[in-house]
Amino acid sequence: MYEIMETDLTAEAYKPLLNRMCDVCDTFTFAVLPKCMMGKPSVTLCRILEELEPYLKEIVHTNGTRANLFDSHMSVPNYEYHLCKESQDVLLRAAESIFHWQQPALPEDLTFLKKGKEYFVTNAHEGYAMLFAEDRYxxxxxxxxxxKTE
Known part of the structure; x- marks a missing residue:
């Protein structure tokens, strides 16, 4: 496994990193934390959910995000989407850093999956992300x- 800190990723690297995720992976996911934790969702967050609606695979309720677990009584909707050119365009327009994917402005902890397995997971509010594959690019x-963290 590899880890990258927010301070080790320049603004210029965001789009190439995101494009690589879109080339390699087939699904992305993020969470929308409950109002009791984050308050009312922002207009931007609601707009992104609306734009991504055609690519939604499913919403799975768990007690956290892919990067964080909360109390067992919490129910957090995790949105899972098909990755395609159109959904990629929404992600590219939505933020200027992988670490901007946090509420209230955006959904929480953008994650990319390849064949159902975690490939790249962010913990945006903590300022780090994990890569679960060897990726020379x-x-x-x-x-x-x-x-490298192993």
Missing amino acids: LAELRGTKWN
């Missing part, structure tokens, strides 16, 4: 500094 991507 990302390892050599200008503006990134990855740390």
